[in-house]
Amino acid sequence: MKRCNSKSHVGRVHSIESFATQDGPGIRFLLFMQGCVASCLYCQNPDTWNLKAGFDMTAEEVLSKVKRCMPYIKASGGGITVSGGEPLLQMKFLVELFRLCKMNNIHTALDTSAFYNKHDEKLLQKLISATDLFILDIKAADETLHKKITSRPLDEVIDLLKILESEKRPYWLRYVLVPKLNDSKKDMQGLKKILTGLKYCEKLEFLPYHTLGKHKWEYMKLKYPLRNTSPASAQDLKKAQALLRKG
Numbered sequence: 001m002k003r004c005n006s007k008s009h010v011g012r013v014h015s016i017e018s019f020a021t022q023d024g025p026g027i028r029f030l031l032f033m034q035g036c037v038a039s040c041l042y043c044q045n046p047d048t049w050n051l052k053a054g055f056d057m058t059a060e061e062v063l064s065k066v067k068r069c070m071p072y073i074k075a076s077g078g079g080i081t082v083s084g085g086e087p088l089l090q091m092k093f094l095v096e097l098f099r100l101c102k103m104n105n106i107h108t109a110l111d112t113s114a115f116y117n118k119h120d121e122k123l124l125q126k127l128i129s130a131t132d133l134f135i136l137d138i139k140a141a142d143e144t145l146h147k148k149i150t151s152r153p154l155d156e157v158i159d160l161l162k163i164l165e166s167e168k169r170p171y172w173l174r175y176v177l178v179p180k181l182n183d184s185k186k187d188m189q190g191l192k193k194i195l196t197g198l199k200y201c202e203k204l205e206f207l208p209y210h211t212l213g214k215h216k217w218e219y220m221k222l223k224y225p226l227r228n229t230s231p232a233s234a235q236d237l238k239k240a241q242a243l244l245r246k247g
């Protein structure tokens with residue numbers, strides 16, 4: 001792809017969706033970044049894992065695509081959401097992109113599982129300043145289970161949560177509910193414990209586990225780890241929410 005500005009940081013992109021409605025307020029321009037260091041048992045985008053796959057885009061190139069969608073994005077109170085993969089692995093690019101978006105009055109949201117390189121702490125502060133909304137995935141409230149589901153420590157998520165709280169930044173939390181894996185009374189008690197005292201969490205979304213990404217695992221000749229797990233039903237969600245309320 002042709003570069004607009006040779007000084008720009010290049011982002012490694014997996015794909016783009018120009019009309020998304022589930023990932024932040026209003027209609028969103030959704031940018032999926034390539035690369036992830038986790039290997040979640042139910043990942044619906046295992047094709048984003050490889051850090052070397054995908055294609056390059058500069059922040060200006062992304063911005064010019066977002067601008068073309070602005071009439072309907074603005075009218076809906078939407079903006080841009082960057083997801084992945086794990087977008088925080090490309091922090092320099094994100095800072096540049098979100099700063100450009102803010103200069104153009106575009107709402108910025110970041111969908112992350114909080115997996116990033118600790119050397120990027122300073123950049124993270126810059127990114128936080130340019131991000132209107134964090135959408136933080138928390139995949140289990142228990143350290144051992146979190147590691148089993150994601151291969152990464154829960155502390156990484158909790159640390160980012162603490163940073164957002166101390167910076168007084170609004171965020172949403174997302175919890176993918178997987179039957180018989182992270183939906184027990186003990187799981188909900190653990191989640192409640194994490195939620196207690198959070199001031200800047202605007203909402204907690206329970207997302208039902210589904211198997212829509214399974215075919216990608218098969219296509220990539222990977223064994224799908226949750227092949228014996230059923231999708232979460234509306235009943236499962238209600239039950240978990242009731243357990244969470246009770247604590």
Ligand code: SF4
Nearest residue numbers: 036038040043085113
């Ligand atoms: S963090 Fe997201 S992209 Fe990475 S493995 Fe987990 S679900 Fe997949």
